[in-house]
Amino acid sequence: MFCDEALDAVEAIAAGDLTADGRVAAHLASCPNCALALEGARQLERSLRLRAVPAPPAQFTSRTITRVRRAQWRSDQFLDVGFNVAIALVVVAVVAGVWMLLNRTGLTAVSNDAVTLFGSGFAMVARRVVPSLPRYAGAAALLATALGIWWWAERDAAL
Amino acid sequence: MEDVHERELVERCRGGDERAFQELVDRYKDLVFALIARTVQDRSRAEDLAQDVFLRIHRGLPYFRGEARLSTWIYRIVANVCLQDHGRPPGAVSLDDERTPAAPAVSDRQFGDLELRDRLEKAIARLPANYRLLIAAHYLQGVQYEELAEALQLPLGTVKTQLYRAKQQLRRMLENELK
Numbered sequence: 001m002f003c004d005e006a007l008d009a010v011e012a013i014a015a016g017d018l019t020a021d022g023r024v025a026a027h028l029a030s031c032p033n034c035a036l037a038l039e040g041a042r043q044l045e046r047s048l049r050l051r052a053v054p055a056p057p058a059q060f061t062s063r064t065i066t067r068v069r070r071a072q073w074r075s076d077q078f079l080d081v082g083f084n085v086a087i088a089l090v091v092v093a094v095v096a097g098v099w100m101l102l103n104r105t106g107l108t109a110v111s112n113d114a115v116t117l118f119g120s121g122f123a124m125v126a127r128r129v130v131p132s133l134p135r136y137a138g139a140a141a142l143l144a145t146a147l148g149i150w151w152w153a154e155r156d157a158a159l
Numbered sequence: 160m161e162d163v164h165e166r167e168l169v170e171r172c173r174g175g176d177e178r179a180f181q182e183l184v185d186r187y188k189d190l191v192f193a194l195i196a197r198t199v200q201d202r203s204r205a206e207d208l209a210q211d212v213f214l215r216i217h218r219g220l221p222y223f224r225g226e227a228r229l230s231t232w233i234y235r236i237v238a239n240v241c242l243q244d245h246g247r248p249p250g251a252v253s254l255d256d257e258r259t260p261a262a263p264a265v266s267d268r269q270f271g272d273l274e275l276r277d278r279l280e281k282a283i284a285r286l287p288a289n290y291r292l293l294i295a296a297h298y299l300q301g302v303q304y305e306e307l308a309e310a311l312q313l314p315l316g317t318v319k320t321q322l323y324r325a326k327q328q329l330r331r332m333l334e335n336e337l338k
Contacts, residue, residue, distance in 0.1 A: 011323035011330075040330050047279050048298045048326075054196035056188045057206060064184050064213045065177070071214055 003027075006034045014041035165229050172220050184213055187233055190299070194234075197295035198241045200284050212240050227309060234296065234310030241292050275336045282332040290325035297322055 006027045012018035020028055020038075028035050057063075102108045129136075168186075171179030191212050196205035215236050223232060283291055296302050296310075304322075308315045 011326045012319075015323075015326075017319065037330070040334070041326065044279075044326060044330050044333065047275060048294065051197070051276075051279070051298060053189075053193045053299065054202065054205070056192035056209065057202075060188055060192065060206065060209070061181060061184045063206075064188075064210045065181055067210050068180070068214055068217050072217075 003031060003034055006031065007037055010034070010038050010041045013038060014045045162228075166225065169220060169223060169225070169229060172217075180217060183216070187230070188213075190230070191233065191237055193299055194237050194292075194295050195241060197283075197299070198288070198291045199244060200280065204244075208240050208244060212236050215240070228306075231306055231310045234302075234306070235312070238292055238296075238311055242288050244288075275333070278333055278336055279329070282329050285332065286325055286328060290321060290328070293318065293322050294325050294329075 006024055009018055009020070009024055013020045013024075028038055099108075102111065168179055168183055172183055188209070192205060192209045195208045195212070196202060199205050199208060212233070216233065219232075219236070223229075227235075283294060286294070293307065293311075296307055297304075304315055304318055307313075308318045311318065313321075
């Protein structure tokens with residue numbers, strides 16, 4: 001057996017994954033270099049097992065939770081902005097679509113006439129109603145007083 | 160029993176229970192921090208990365224299907240975070256710099272152990288990131304080869320071979336100390 005072959009097995013033997021027997025054991029017994037390598041591998045194995053275990057800082061949990069909350073808040077904000085932008089785009093698209101539809105069907109011209117008609121009709125009604133406004137207000141006040149007295153009387157009867 | 164509790168904890172976290180997530184952090188912080196601190200060998204960087212791991216866990220829990228153990232899934236996240244970290248290049252550490260000074264009351268043997276420990280840490284820092292991670296995980300709370308293989312999504316044989324190679328490199332770097 002050559003040293004290369006034995007040296008390849010040294011780590012596995014030191015870790016306990018392989019048992020040195022037969023040709024390997026014979027070689028390790030007769031070759032001081034390979035025996036030294038095995039001893040080194042065993043020492044390294046012990047040192048690795050004894051390595052200090054670093055502990056997290058005392059405030060680690062609270063700092064982590066704060067960071068998670070912040071990240072979540074940012075992601076929520078991002079979602080909110082995205083949602084609002086999407087809604088605004090949909091509204092713009094709907095308005096633009098309706099306007100294009102009206103335009104294409106020639107209804108925009110009709111709607112302009114309708115707006116003018118409603119405007120003038122509203123002005124005429126207002127002109128007629130304004131002089132009688134104090135009379136309507138008096139009638140409304142009388143009705144409200146009568147309803148009030150009725151409600152008060154009903155409430156007392158229920159008690 | 161432990162698995163049942165773990166599943167309940169995951170479900171509570173998924174439901175947005177912050178106390179449950181805090182419990183999860185408390186349960187795994189030692190493991191995650193130790194693993195990362197051993198791999199990156201810089202405490203403040205390790206804390207940042209460990210928090211990154213928990214952030215990823217928090218984001219990923221809704222997609223955790225429970226096919227693997229929670230700890231295995233966490234190992235995988237730790238491995239990804241460590242391997243993606245572009246910190247100090249490991250080759251920058253010299254085995255000869257900043258030797259631990261000898262304390263007057265320390266015996267020769269203790270001094271030898273301290274020096275070996277110091278040189279071992281520096282030698283580990285010179286290993287490639289994947290080897291460092293394997294060494295850190297394998298010698299932490301007796302993590303088995305099988306769990307490592309599953310977490311790193313590597314065949315069992317590859318994990319063993321890489322660990323042997325990592326230790327072979329360490330042994331060569333520490334040739335003088337290990338005699």
